[in-house]
Amino acid sequence: MSYNVNEKGYYGEFGGAYIPEMLYPNIEELRQNYLKITAEPSFQEEFHALLKDYVGRPTPLYYAKRLSEKFNTKIYLKREDLNHTGAHKVNNTIGQILLAQRLGKTRIIAETGAGQHGVATATVCALMGIECVVYMGEVDIARQAPNVARMKMLGAKVVPATSGSKTLKDATNEAMRDWINNPVDTHYIVGSVVGPHPYPDMVARFQAVVSEEIKWQLREKEGRSNPDYVMACVGGGSNAAGAFYHYLDEKDVKLIAVEAAGKGVDTGESAATSILGKEGIIHGSKTLLMQTHDGQITEPYSISAGLDYPGVGPMHAHLFKTGRAEFIAITDDDAMTSGLELSQLEGIIPAIETSHALAVFNYKKFKPNDVIVINLSGRGDKDLDTYIKYFKL
């Protein structure tokens, strides 16, 4: 069995492109061109040059000595938090802006939840001098003011999504509506491995640089390119997709996807999509999603704004269904505690999303010789307000 996408855009039974006819020409244009364009030597050259000189790649693979001692195992942190703009998101936006330019697009739109993808998009648009419009839920705009200011400084227009629950899913709806209204000149930079094919595969390929680097970095440090475990948090799933990508078909590497349990999986305030979700269609993709019995999409909850998406990428739905990846749900409280712990043991303040992955050590026992790579997807600067309130700092 392959865990990668097939020709029709499916991962097993998940994926596809369930889009209104109005989006068909745009999606078809992408589908026909994304592999061809991204394989061109000039594209690869420009992509890698920007990742190196602008983003700051390769990011370190750091052996976390004190954390490893505490849990009596070998823990490596893939430092995506050290990327320009502070998270893995920029790997994808660099890739997509180069693609958009080659498709002759002159206007960029994006959705954002916490604002990280919005900032990463606004950044590459400033870099290339392209008009940028970011849709963001009205509720998220209120609670993520610094990222809104960043986007504005970078020259982007931030448009509030006022429909539905006024959060990430509604911002995504608004971005898709914008694309319907502007089908010719606009490219939509989707921020995660979600949405209609080819987005999940395209975004995963741009994020795959993460596991590509882990392979050679781990060989340098441990004499082998395959760890025993790769672990990452999952909202839509782009950082996990990047960290898993080159290990999908390496059976000796166990994959762990960490979801946000919110206040607890059974409390009604959770974002643990694999456990609480059912197969359905969200934002053009057949996948697992949180919904009512009647098929209405419900609003998830997590303390981390980057994990409260009611769906999950189709690749992850497939990894869950086939058992290729183990899915673990971590509560707000456990994540916050682990975020503080990493800060004090290693001097690294992680994003709250990432803190969910770190909390797994409290629940799962690893052997002293196990090599575990955690994708440290983002830094905690954006979450300071939440940390301050939570710990009364």
Next chain:
Amino acid sequence: MNRIIQKLQEPQKLLSIYFTAGYPELNDTVTIIKSLEDNGVDMIEIGLPFSDPLADGPTIQDSSTAALKNGMSSNLLFDQLTNIREIVKIPLIIMGYFNPILQFGVEDFCKKCQEVGIDGLIIPDLPADVYNEHYRHIFEKYGLINIFLITPQTSEERVKFIDGISNGFIYMVSSASVTGSQSGFGNEQEAYFKRIHNMQLKNPQIVGFGIKDKETFTQATQYAKGAIIGSAFIKNLTFNGVNSIELFTKQFKA
């Protein structure tokens, strides 16, 4: 014979109205349908509300949100429509997004449609290709016509493909936009209407999106068989209530 096909054979330009089931009040569904027929409307699209209606502008979004809040659901809609064929003769189409139908079960949904007397479905996010490959046989088993959309951006080749798998009419989206966002038709639209007309498709076309008054209705039906009014009708319901349907529909029949 399916009521849609019968209706398409009538000589007049068809006036079709969309409304969201469960709006403004939960139990307005039958009242609205009956009133539309009494006032000479040729065909009705009953909107099954969805939490995330991607192809719709603010008017239909808001009516959907309100309808869901009122308690509308697939089951309830079918309950409300149980005896509809005792009082209404014109074609009835359910327009809804794919996820609620998928959760109901596509075959169960189609079966229910046939039982209550629904003639066709419009599912904007069920692509023609997926329908053709996976669901067409189910729709046909229950005598349902599935209606596809085309837009000004749809390639000639794809218009022909959609015409090939259609067996009722083609829903011609007037411009590159979500519902309810037009301010009249210009030369661009006219050229598009004409271009499609000249393709001599086997299925007649009915224009939707941006029809809001007599003028736009006349423009839209110059080359097409009919036109669908959605957002403008919902707005009228919001401001003037169910009793204003007679006045609203009169302008198009004049």
